[in-house]
Amino acid sequence: MMAICGIDFGTSNSTAGCMVNDQPTLLPLEADKSTIPSALFYDFEEESVYTGRAAIQGYLSGSEGRLLRSLKSVLGTSLMDATTEIFNRPFTFRQILATFFNDLKQRAEASTGQPLTQVVLGRPVHFVDDDAKADRLAQDTLESIARDAGFRDIGFQFEPIAAAFDYEQQVEKEELALIVDIGGGTSDFSLIRLSPDRHHQLDRMADILGNAGVHIGGTDFDRLLSLAEVMPLLGLGGRLAHKDAPVPSSYYHQLATWHTINFLYDRKVKRELSEVLSEVADRARFQRLVRLVEERAGHQLAIAVEQAKIEACDTGHADVALDMIESELRLNFELATLEAAIADAVQSIDQTVEAILRQAGVSPSQVTTLFFTGGASGIPSLRHAVLGRFAHAKLVDGDRFGSVGTGLVIDASRRYR
Structure with missing residues (x-):
């Protein structure tokens, strides 16, 4: 059994698990932590590579190098075959993604004490929205990376279905559950009938009434908050002094997006930035952008914005230092500011909920349970939008970072037993 595992390779965090004493168990991957940030740091000084929390710490310590996060977001896109310079030579994003995945597998094998050869991998309902060919390419690429890492048998499962299998362990009677999985890169939904009587069945297709997803998640909330509240401090929205034109916005969008x-x-x-600096009307703000890029502090800023988002959701207010931009500069705002910045994204997610109900031919009153999981599922306005449709449904909060991984282990044990 221990040669069988489930892996949730996530946009922000990843897990791996196996059956231990007939129980689905997430493995310790970094010290005693069952989650590992999906991050790599290429240390130029040591010419070495760090993963997970060590990668983020290596970057924050000031070591010269390259931090990469949100690796999953490039699957199915043209960036997959693009190159970036690391250690003075070109690396494709496929190579970079494979480096993280191989390390993830090795950590899991170190926890089990033996090779892992059979796996069920989680996948979003759509890697890429409205492009079946790109979506298939994304899965094929991930499968190829997993096979190169040493997996012999490879299966895939929609992440919200995996989360449903985790929740089903505690179900005492038949329920019609809407699984709400708001992850780092995507928001995914499944409508599925769950029952203790069918818990051990391999074929559950008759129980799945619908799946839907949209490529919006926690990293998009970070991006939208950054564009609304931080990038204007660096000159976004400014004008060129001698031309009737705005300051180019592409730099700010790249800076606000983890994987670019x-x-x-x-x-x-x-x-280009030096040339634009000579033309902008507000040189002081644009100089902040130039200095931030020169100091390669973009990920420090992204981490601060992510922290501000989490703090606002937890306490209703955020007050975060932006010393990487300028000494004593702070980002200070109320929860309502975050919710205004992400309002359109939340509306798109809510429309996806409406779409899955139409697809399944199910009315909101027929849904008995809402099961929330995913690292970004705690956004208050998002929860309010979804809950507003289902006044009589039972609300269940799963393990935000572990439900999908646990469900993948359950699925793998059924498939390969």
């Missing part, structure tokens, strides 16, 4: 931050460190982009 490193593109700003290209020599050509740095030259």
